[in-house]
Amino acid sequence: MTANKSEVRLSVQQLRKVYGVGSRNEVEAVRSLTFDLHAGEFACLVGPSGSGKTTLLKCIAGLLDPTSGEVVLDGRRVAGPAEGMAVVFQEYSRSLFPWLSVEENVELPLKTSGVPKAERKARVSEALEAVSLSHATKSYPWQLSGGMQQRVAIARAVASNPSVLLMDEPFAAVDAQTRGELEDLVRDVWQRLNMTILFVTHDIDESVYLAERVLVLSSSPTIIQADLHIDLPDVRSQADTRSLHRFGELRHQVYEEVQFAKINPGGERTAAHGELRS
Numbered sequence: 001m002t003a004n005k006s007e008v009r010l011s012v013q014q015l016r017k018v019y020g021v022g023s024r025n026e027v028e029a030v031r032s033l034t035f036d037l038h039a040g041e042f043a044c045l046v047g048p049s050g051s052g053k054t055t056l057l058k059c060i061a062g063l064l065d066p067t068s069g070e071v072v073l074d075g076r077r078v079a080g081p082a083e084g085m086a087v088v089f090q091e092y093s094r095s096l097f098p099w100l101s102v103e104e105n106v107e108l109p110l111k112t113s114g115v116p117k118a119e120r121k122a123r124v125s126e127a128l129e130a131v132s133l134s135h136a137t138k139s140y141p142w143q144l145s146g147g148m149q150q151r152v153a154i155a156r157a158v159a160s161n162p163s164v165l166l167m168d169e170p171f172a173a174v175d176a177q178t179r180g181e182l183e184d185l186v187r188d189v190w191q192r193l194n195m196t197i198l199f200v201t202h203d204i205d206e207s208v209y210l211a212e213r214v215l216v217l218s219s220s221p222t223i224i225q226a227d228l229h230i231d232l233p234d235v236r237s238q239a240d241t242r243s244l245h246r247f248g249e250l251r252h253q254v255y256e257e258v259q260f261a262k263i264n265p266g267g268e269r270t271a272a273h274g275e276l277r278s
């Protein structure tokens with residue numbers, strides 16, 4: 001899908017989510033979240049544990065109804081699992097069917113949505129090539145390493161040609177080296193296929209390395225506490241980018257925001273904390 005960066009792909013407007021409304025166990029998880037994601041953007045969402053990242057992502061994906069506010073994808077209000085959205089979760093082993101081969105796993109959602117066979121084959125092949133798995137199309141998930149399984153899950157999401165790709169801590173369960181490789185792979189896929197990505201992580205370094213923009217969530221009840229532009233060079237590498245002075249500055253800035261978020265539910269700032277830095 002080609003990206004015109006001025007186009008708003010995803011708009012989250014005053015989204016609020018309260019669990020157990022009216023009950024004794026009522027929890028206001030998300031207070032009021034508003035932000036837009038433009039076509040071709042790569043944004044990371046970070047926040048302390050329990051800050052509502054998963055709740056927000058589920059509301060955006062249409063898997064959970066917000067209490068109020070709305071999510072709009074390509075001009076249409078999201079009111080259930082949205083076709084233009086694909087999600088990659090952390091638990092890759094549970095998201096793949098062990099009795100289907102790699103290519104069958106990637107093809108399945110396209111089959112279900114009635115994409116003609118020739119187009120299906122072309123999209124599966126392009127997606128598997130984008131994640132460097134063209135050599136493993138006939139393998140089964142259980143024959144692959146954890147990192148490779150997650151690449152299959154990414155290929156499946158990419159093959160559906162989504163308007164927005166949502167990723168919920170997708171690399172939290174893999175070892176550090178594989179994680180670095182997958183980070184580079186996602187940036188490569190994002191650039192090659194002109195994707196729009198919203199990536200949730202609790203890892204500050206990962207958010208700075210991956211994104212063009214980092215949204216920091218406050219503690220629950222959640223708001224967007226900071227919206228930071230990541231002005232690192234477009235071409236990134238694990239060794240060089242992470243040793244840039246600017247990388248350290250940005251990491252420090254995000255770290256401070258997350259520390260502030262931990263002790264200030266709702267993201268309220270006193271005059272001493274100053275204005276939001278963005």
Ligand SMILES: Nc1ncnc2c1ncn2[C@@H]1O[C@H](COP(=O)(O)OP(=O)(O)OP(=O)(O)O)[C@@H](O)[C@H]1O
Nearest residue numbers: 019027029048049050051052053054055056202220
């Ligand atoms: N089904 C639920 N019922 C009631 N409260 C819930 C439910 N799911 C989440 N919460 C509460 O909503 C708040 C936000 O939770 P959520 O899991 O969205 O945060 P998170 O940032 O994804 O957490 P983590 O980083 O630990 O995965 C927490 O206070 C949590 O206890």
